Amino acid sequence: MGSPMKVRARNDGGTTEVKILMSHPMETGRRKNEKGDLIPALFIQQVSVQHQGKVVLSAQWGPAISANPFLSFKFRGGAKGETVKVTWVDNKGDSRTDEALIA
Amino acid sequence: MRRIVAAALGLGVACGALGGDQSASEAIAQYRQMLEDGNPAELMELRGEELWTTPRGPRNVTLEQCDLGLGPGVVEGAYARLPRYFADTDRVQDVESRLLTCMTTLQGFAYEDATRAWYKAGSDLEALVTFIATRSKGQPIDTPVKHAKEVEALAVGADFFYRRSGPLDFACATCHSQDDRRIRLQELPNFENPASARTSMTVWPAYRVSQSAVWTMERRLIDCIRQMRYPEPELGSDAIIALQVYLQHQARGGVMQGPGIKR
Amino acid sequence: MKSLSRALPLLLCLLANGVAAADALEVTVRRSFPGASDEERRTRLDQDEVQALCSKHRNRPPADVAARIVESQLQTIRYPEDGKLLGDWRAGEKLASIGTGGHIGRIQPDPADRKKGGNCYACHTLAKKEVAAGNLGPSLTGIGTVRGNGPEAVRYTYQKIFNAQAFFPCSSMPRFGHSGWLTPQEIADAVAFLLDPESPVNKD
Amino acid sequence: MVRREFLLRGSGLLAALVAAGWLSPEAAAQEWNRAAFEAKSIKEALEALGAKDASAGADIVITAPEIAENGAVVPITVASRIAGTESIALLADKNPSALSGVFTFPVGTLPEVHTRVKLAETSNVHVLVRAGGKFAFATKEIKVTLGGCGG
Numbered sequence: 119m120g121s122p123m124k125v126r127a128r129n130d131g132g133t134t135e136v137k138i139l140m141s142h143p144m145e146t147g148r149r150k151n152e153k154g155d156l157i158p159a160l161f162i163q164q165v166s167v168q169h170q171g172k173v174v175l176s177a178q179w180g181p182a183i184s185a186n187p188f189l190s191f192k193f194r195g196g197a198k199g200e201t202v203k204v205t206w207v208d209n210k211g212d213s214r215t216d217e218a219l220i221a
Numbered sequence: 222m223r224r225i226v227a228a229a230l231g232l233g234v235a236c237g238a239l240g241g242d243q244s245a246s247e248a249i250a251q252y253r254q255m256l257e258d259g260n261p262a263e264l265m266e267l268r269g270e271e272l273w274t275t276p277r278g279p280r281n282v283t284l285e286q287c288d289l290g291l292g293p294g295v296v297e298g299a300y301a302r303l304p305r306y307f308a309d310t311d312r313v314q315d316v317e318s319r320l321l322t323c324m325t326t327l328q329g330f331a332y333e334d335a336t337r338a339w340y341k342a343g344s345d346l347e348a349l350v351t352f353i354a355t356r357s358k359g360q361p362i363d364t365p366v367k368h369a370k371e372v373e374a375l376a377v378g379a380d381f382f383y384r385r386s387g388p389l390d391f392a393c394a395t396c397h398s399q400d401d402r403r404i405r406l407q408e409l410p411n412f413e414n415p416a417s418a419r420t421s422m423t424v425w426p427a428y429r430v431s432q433s434a435v436w437t438m439e440r441r442l443i444d445c446i447r448q449m450r451y452p453e454p455e456l457g458s459d460a461i462i463a464l465q466v467y468l469q470h471q472a473r474g475g476v477m478q479g480p481g482i483k484r
Numbered sequence: 485m486k487s488l489s490r491a492l493p494l495l496l497c498l499l500a501n502g503v504a505a506a507d508a509l510e511v512t513v514r515r516s517f518p519g520a521s522d523e524e525r526r527t528r529l530d531q532d533e534v535q536a537l538c539s540k541h542r543n544r545p546p547a548d549v550a551a552r553i554v555e556s557q558l559q560t561i562r563y564p565e566d567g568k569l570l571g572d573w574r575a576g577e578k579l580a581s582i583g584t585g586g587h588i589g590r591i592q593p594d595p596a597d598r599k600k601g602g603n604c605y606a607c608h609t610l611a612k613k614e615v616a617a618g619n620l621g622p623s624l625t626g627i628g629t630v631r632g633n634g635p636e637a638v639r640y641t642y643q644k645i646f647n648a649q650a651f652f653p654c655s656s657m658p659r660f661g662h663s664g665w666l667t668p669q670e671i672a673d674a675v676a677f678l679l680d681p682e683s684p685v686n687k688d
Numbered sequence: 689m690v691r692r693e694f695l696l697r698g699s700g701l702l703a704a705l706v707a708a709g710w711l712s713p714e715a716a717a718q719e720w721n722r723a724a725f726e727a728k729s730i731k732e733a734l735e736a737l738g739a740k741d742a743s744a745g746a747d748i749v750i751t752a753p754e755i756a757e758n759g760a761v762v763p764i765t766v767a768s769r770i771a772g773t774e775s776i777a778l779l780a781d782k783n784p785s786a787l788s789g790v791f792t793f794p795v796g797t798l799p800e801v802h803t804r805v806k807l808a809e810t811s812n813v814h815v816l817v818r819a820g821g822k823f824a825f826a827t828k829e830i831k832v833t834l835g836g837c838g839g
Contacts (some may be wrong), residue, residue, distance in 0.1 A: 181806075188258075190259070255753060
């Protein structure tokens with residue numbers, strides 16, 4: 119079970135802007151630890167963002183997305199109090215889902 | 222297909238040339254500005270708050286009775302008023318040092334356990350300090366210089382700032398006593414100048430993108446000292462605390478901005 | 485600790501003048517680096533005379549002290565065995581970008597045999613193509629064009645890098661040769677990087 | 689063998705997420721594009737994305753600093769003004785694997801995304817847009833500088 123994300127969603131007239139901070143090391147598998155051993159690859163591969171049950175963004179990532187990833191985008195519609203739900207799944211099968219209410 | 226890749230590369234060169242009139246400092250300013258939104262320090266803050274409020278350690282208690290200088294349990298504004306003298310330990314302490322006092326006396330942690338790998342990304346100290354510092358956002362830096370030991374720490378810290386040694390003859394002052402100086406493209410705060418000192422001290426702790434971690438001021442200073450090629454100072458040692466007393470004193474009145482984000 | 489509290493009245497008296505007792509600082513330094521070996525203390529924390537004087541005067545030494553520093557530091561300068569003060573600018577260019585070597589402690593030490601660089605770009609603009617150049621020291625772009633590469637310019641440049649304080653007492657610049665951080669040969673390479681007409685410092 | 693195990697485990701997990709209502713079936717249906725993400729060169733990555741006929745497009749806006757203070761985190765905003773934009777992919781010439789990420793925009797989502805990528809060194813960054821089944825791209829060079837005291 120991954121660490122909590124920070125999800126913010128704000129409606130501004132016709133569109134809702136979503137900002138997501140995820141807690142993840144995004145290890146490439148090419149870095150070495152202090153003993154000189156390779157640190158195994160560990161990175162988010164799939165991201166899905168839903169608004170009221172409907173997908174508003176999906177993404178596939180490789181290890182070249184920065185550690186503790188940040189993502190923002192906008193979708194049309196959305197109203198205060200409705201829910202935005204974010205799920206990620208990494209290459210080791212770990213996943214995390216967090217929600218935020220649209221402000 | 223070869224044609225497409227070649228075209229892609231050609232266009233890249235053209236774009237690079239077009240944009241080439243942006244100066245290095247303008248480009249770096251844009252880089253920093255684009256990072257301002259979405260500071261991963263917020264994730265450390267969340268974790269720090271959880272660590273603060275969760276019963277832990279051999280005594281299975283929270284840190285909510287920890288006295289950071291403004292009374293047991295008061296976190297709001299405490300960071301902006303540290304380091305300071307604490308009667309129970311009879312010494313001037315910074316936020317890490319004080320947290321360790323609470324973790325050992327209240328929660329019953331062994332000192333070695335509380336400090337194990339404290340300097341690595343994701344440590345408990347990193348998260349707790351981030352949480353505590355965030356709760357001083359908007360508060361002016363106001364470290365007391367009243368108790369004799371606070372007065373002494375300020376003087377020792379100032380002298381340490383100018384003390385040169387080691388194979389490169391470095392002191393803190395070597396890089397931090399002139400305005401508008403840089404190491405490569407990184408601006409250096411001038412701690413002789415209060416305005417510059419405020420610009421720096423109000424944005425630490427800070428998330429360092431090169432480290433994927435929040436660095437506390439103490440972590441920052443210990444790394445400066447490593448770069449000066451000194452031996453490694455001990456966590457919570459008097460020299461590091463005295464130095465922070467001096468730096469906070471130079472920056473007094475600066476309004477804490479909350480954790481920053483840096484290279 | 486006890487000796488410190490006994491010294492407190494004296495300290496407070498000195499503090500009135502804005503300066504801590506030198507003892508308080510040295511006591512603090514001594515106990516703040518408990519992990520350091522004796523050799524590390526000797527070579528990295530203990531001060532030589534120049535370091536102590538510059539610290540005391542906060543890098544603004546009075547004239548007599550400054551003159552003393554210049555005189556003593558000129559005596560420290562040593563030259564390469566082959567006598568050539570103008571080396572290989574390409575080797576010098578490499579040294580100018582290397583900022584590693586000589587880090588100790590458990591957090592992020594360098595391997596003992598890691599090459600120590602001059603790290604010139606940390607503080608100086610040199611070749612124009614390197615945009616990530618610091619400004620703690622003056623820009624040296626084109627310095628070979630201005631100074632030429634005659635024997636006097638070469639000798640002065642060599643001496644300046646070997647021991648900057650032989651010319652500028654309490655200079656911020658490390659005494660690269662005096663401390664042994666760079667070898668005489670490496671300093672000659674750095675001189676070539678600065679003065680050789682073919683070096684990127686003097687071209688473009 | 690390793691790959692097979694991964695796929696089995698991966699798809700099992702996605703199925704579980706769908707069952708739990710965490711992932712929509714449409715999102716789970718898109719399997720991670722291993723071939724594209726493991727491609728070393730831009731050319732191989734474009735091929736794996738089915739984009740080998742991509743052409744340079746003027747209607748793609750890349751906002752990114754020309755110089756990154758650190759290659760571990762390079763902020764980038766990309767916006768497509770091409771009607772019917774379905775997805776945007778980010779690629780970098782000099783990275784060990786060229787493809788960084790692919791963002792898919794259902795109808796109703798603005799074809800614009802801001803994120804942060806790693807650049808191993810100074811590199812051209814390519815933005816590939818898929819719209820109406822066709823591909824277009826734009827390119828920007830981002831310089832990665834050495835920083836700090838060094839080491």
